[in-house]
Amino acid sequence: MKVTYLDSYSALSEKAAQLIASDVQQNPALLFCAATGGSPTGMYAEMSKQKELYSEMRVIKMDEWGIIPLSHPDSCETYLENHLLGPLEITADRYTTFDTAPDLVETECTRISQFIHANGPLDICILGLGKNGHIAFNEPAETLNPDFHKAKLAESTIAHDPALSAGSEPAYGLCVGMEGIMQSKKIIFLVTGKGKQEAVKRIMERRIGTDCPASFLWMHPNVECLIDTSAV
Numbered sequence: 333m334k335v336t337y338l339d340s341y342s343a344l345s346e347k348a349a350q351l352i353a354s355d356v357q358q359n360p361a362l363l364f365c366a367a368t369g370g371s372p373t374g375m376y377a378e379m380s381k382q383k384e385l386y387s388e389m390r391v392i393k394m395d396e397w398g399i400i401p402l403s404h405p406d407s408c409e410t411y412l413e414n415h416l417l418g419p420l421e422i423t424a425d426r427y428t429t430f431d432t433a434p435d436l437v438e439t440e441c442t443r444i445s446q447f448i449h450a451n452g453p454l455d456i457c458i459l460g461l462g463k464n465g466h467i468a469f470n471e472p473a474e475t476l477n478p479d480f481h482k483a484k485l486a487e488s489t490i491a492h493d494p495a496l497s498a499g500s501e502p503a504y505g506l507c508v509g510m511e512g513i514m515q516s517k518k519i520i521f522l523v524t525g526k527g528k529q530e531a532v533k534r535i536m537e538r539r540i541g542t543d544c545p546a547s548f549l550w551m552h553p554n555v556e557c558l559i560d561t562s563a564v
């Protein structure tokens with residue numbers, strides 16, 4: 333894992349966008365796995381300044397909350413529409429998404445697993461860091477799941493968004509698994525946001541363990557880890 337320290341969120345966002353621009357110039361139709369949340373928002377804004385570069389890029393949604401509809405303002409779908417798909421004019425034929433409604437979970441997990449096997453590996457996978465060391469919704473646990481799967485969310489992840497605690501059923505997520513992440517050709521790991529000091533410290537101990545899924549990134553040959561020192 334190549335670690336670069338940047339002194340602001342804007343510097344992190346610019347650096348990440350530069351890395352993507354350089355890859356997409358070599359491979360315009362690359363398959364881009366998109367995270368949501370606070371970490372990549374600035375990077376997507378930077379990318380949108382050069383949207384002509386992205387006229388062939390293909391996008392796959394990395395994860396989605398269960399129990400809220402895709403049309404919900406807090407869904408990953410809505411986030412991606414507002415920050416990536418709309419601004420970069422990613423057409424529907426270049427975007428792979430999935431639903432999380434309870435009756436669709438099984439078929440959607442199979443469909444997206446098959447899509448990744450047929451069209452993968454992912455060329456670029458964007459990851460943010462969860463406060464508990466999660467990547468996508470691969471939460472700390474005794475074992476991790478390689479496949480695209482329905483994930484049980486940690487309490488701290490559910491607390492991220494009030495809409496997730498509103499329903500009577502426990503919130504869950506659907507997300508790319510550890511195999512999909514670890515087989516990506518490049519990972520851009522954005523480390524920014526409040527309350528992540530402990531997770532960063534744990535990663536920097538260079539111990540690989542399922543108690544911190546992000547620690548597995550030490551095993552990947554091409555991870556650009558960008559750390560915003562103003563935040564963590």
Ligand SMILES: O=C(O)[C@H](O)[C@@H](O)[C@H](O)[C@H](O)COP(=O)(O)O
Nearest residue numbers: 367368369370371460461468525
């Ligand atoms: O939201 C997602 O798409 C990711 O699955 C999730 O892993 C996220 O990257 C981290 O929880 C960090 O979230 P922030 O970027 O909001 O701090």
